[in-house]
Amino acid sequence: MKTFGVRVAVTGVALAVGGLGLVVPVQAHTTGIHDNCTNLNKQWPHGVGRAKAVDKSSGKRVTNFYRNTKQYNLADAHNGTLDRDNDGIACEKA
Numbered sequence: 001m002k003t004f005g006v007r008v009a010v011t012g013v014a015l016a017v018g019g020l021g022l023v024v025p026v027q028a029h030t031t032g033i034h035d036n037c038t039n040l041n042k043q044w045p046h047g048v049g050r051a052k053a054v055d056k057s058s059g060k061r062v063t064n065f066y067r068n069t070k071q072y073n074l075a076d077a078h079n080g081t082l083d084r085d086n087d088g089i090a091c092e093k094a
Contacts, residue, residue, distance in 0.1 A: 033078045037091035040075060040082065046093050048072050053088030062092040 034040035040048065044066040051069050055061040075082050075090050082090035 034075055034082070035079060037082060040091045041093060044091075047089050047091040048075060049087075049089030049092070055089055055092055056085050056087040057092070057094075060094045062089065062094050065089050065092055 034043070046062055047065040048071050049065045049067060050072050051067050053065075053067070053072075055063070055065075072083075072088065072090055
């Protein structure tokens with residue numbers, strides 16, 4: 001029964017979009033919005049941070065993160081827990 005309900009919903013959406021002649025491509029993470037650090041680290045392995053951010057880690061500091069204030073702000077606005085120590089670097093990894 002669950003499968004039937006899902007098929008009806010998907011078919012209904014496809015017909016509605018197809019009926020209007022619209023084609024909407026689906027692409028993941030092209031806008032820089034990431035739900036969690038695992039997904040963000042796939043694109044930027046050492047994290048993303050503000051242009052002049054400095055890691056506040058007590059251990060080895062991360063210096064090779066992707067520096068882009070716009071991308072950091074976008075990620076932080078979408079999910080504020082990506083930068084747990086509030087140092088301006090989201091999902092930093094050494």
